[in-house]
Amino acid sequence: MKALLLRSGELRVDDFPDPIAQAGQIIVKSLCCCICASDLHMVHNAKRLSQWSQQFGGPFNFNPDKDIVLGHEFCGEIVELGESVSEDLRIGDRVVSQPVVFGPDGFAVLGYSNEYAGGFGEYLALSEQLVQKVPESMPTETAALM
Template identity: 45%
Template sequence: MRAAIFRNGEIVVDRMADPTPGPGQVLVKTLACGICGSDLHARQHAPRMVEMARKVGRKPMDLSRDVVFGHEFCCEIVDFGPGTERKLRPGTRVCS
């Protein structure tokens, strides 16, 4: 799949392996996605954000790995992982 990826301090568009849903997760197909101000802020200040997350006891981003940006999206449900309630049908459009 193609994704906007935060890699080595830059946002790049690249291909990555198609995801599979894990326990309690839903697999979706992205229809539209935006990069918001918090993503751009993370790009510019990621090391400081990691430091602050550690100080307040939150799990920080792992900057040694690719981070997929774009948490504001519209998508449709494709599949379900184990342990999901499956209240919505595949093809249902959802957003975050």
């Protein structure tokens, strides 16, 4: 898939691996992703943030020398359901999520991971238990900021 990548301190559009739905995960097509000041902070300070997170036991376990797909304020449309996903979620539903995904090796913070794309990628893997449906009456752009 195409994504806006943070690579070696610079932003560029390039290819990033498509997400694969694990059990309890869904795949969404990113409809809208908002720029946050923390995205800009990552562009300028990714190495420092990674070092501090490792030093002080923080949640950001990424390698700043590898590609990162930023974006943690997003709204997406479900395009795939992984195994054992609740019947409450359906393909075509618009959703938002906490920017965390649970995987086989623990968790990752979306927008701060080398393994999981954030909202500036075409597709994201999300954990079912952190997803909320967006009401029909709410604009996608508003939902992305929830």
